[in-house]
Amino acid sequence: MSQSTARPGLGLLSVLLAAVGIAPLLNYGLSATSDLIIRDLGISETQFGLLATVCFGCAAIGNVAFGKFADRQADIRLLLLVFGMAALAMGLAALPAGYAFLLLASGISGFAQSFPNGVTNRILAQRVPHDQRIAWTGVKQSGVQVSQLIGSVGFPMLAAVIGWHGASLAGAVVAALLGILAVRVVAAVPLLPVPAPAKPRAGAGRPAGSDAASTRFIIFALTLFGFINGIGVQATNVYIPLFAVRELDFSLVAGGLTAAVAGVVGVSARVGWGRMMSRGVPAPKLLLLLAVLATAGGVSFLMAQQAHSATLLWLAVVLHGASALGVSVVLMAALLRAIPISRMGSASGIVSAGQFGGFTVGPLAMGLLISSPGGFTAGWIAVVCIYLSCTLLGLFLVFRRRRSS
Secondary structure: OOOOOOOOOHHHHHHHHHHHHHOOHHHHHHHHOHHHHHHHHOOOHHHHHHHHHHHHHHHHHHHHHOHHHHHHOOHHHHHHHHHHHHHHHHHHHOOOOOHHHHHHHHHHHHHHOOOHHHHHHHHHHHHOOHHHHHHHHHHHHOHHHHHHHHHHHHHHHHHHHHHHHHHHHHHHHHHHHHHHHHHHHHHOOOOOOOOOOOOOOOOOOOOHHHHHHHHHHHHHHHHHHHHHHHHHHHHHHOOHHHHHHHHHOOOHHHHHHHHHHHHHHHHHHHHHHHHHHHOOOOHHHHHHHHHHHHHHHHHHHHHHHHHOOHHHHHHHHHHHHHOHHHHHHHHHHHHHHHOOHHHHHHHHHHHHHHHHHHHHHHHHHHHHHHHOOOHHHHHHHHHHHHHHHHHHHHHHHHHHHHHHO
């Protein structure tokens, strides 16, 4: 061959996973060391929750504002933005400059999360054979949970030695190195041949207006489900370590381990749900199943507090990782099934914005509830109600699909 190219393989899949996972690393690291940061900066639980709110608020804004921009940019340029902004955010967090600087770092980390879903979905659609795409979606979306695992274990361990500022600096170095590697790998993988458009048959298919309306409904439904689920996901994710430390007397490292276990389970779950989607299982059925399991997880968190039971906490962590953390892969796989490549960036941005909108609301609302007289009890009751809403929406989508088939 005249130039060095590589067929899509483990290298590209690893890059996609890293691209999805690198931007949330700061947020997970801060969450895992939350008790230490709250004491070190002298802030309240609500102020700590505001860090995640700023992060996900910027991500939601970025996904909406930059969707069409992302459609016009080259893959490598977008990857540089993702890894570069993630490195910058963690570099800023490494500076001992106080709470306001940490808010700024969280905001930049959020904007770094504006591009990964769109660019990785487009790379899948343009560089990976059709029969691999949905399964690969499950793997690359598990990058968020790999990030959760690394942040939840690595940050507390590093913080015990070099402080949480030092742990953030280590994360910045890792992000920069991964960005260089990602550019090299993606540049070496060629685009797939573009198939000739099929000639339309007379009288065949649905009217164009019907197709457009169906596409709009798909995007709207996925966005709404992602928003509601996102509230519960980050209300839980951000505060699991603090809940374990404050309510069940876990150590700082053991508290971080709860989020790490959720991340490990989430990795396996996303790969598993992705494989089920690749076998043709409809997205509405999977979303309903995940909502039911997430509701059971919320009830388990509440029972763990009432019974002061570590066993119930670990059960809740596993259910949370297997269900709520698996929703993203179903949403992205559903987009790959229904949305043309030319709109993949903007459609992925809209659905991702819905998720990040929920991520924005969840931590701040949970922080307010925890700081209220109701404490974690009020917080977990709210989480259960959120997932019950997802269950009702999942039922509606399942019945609607049956009526239209």
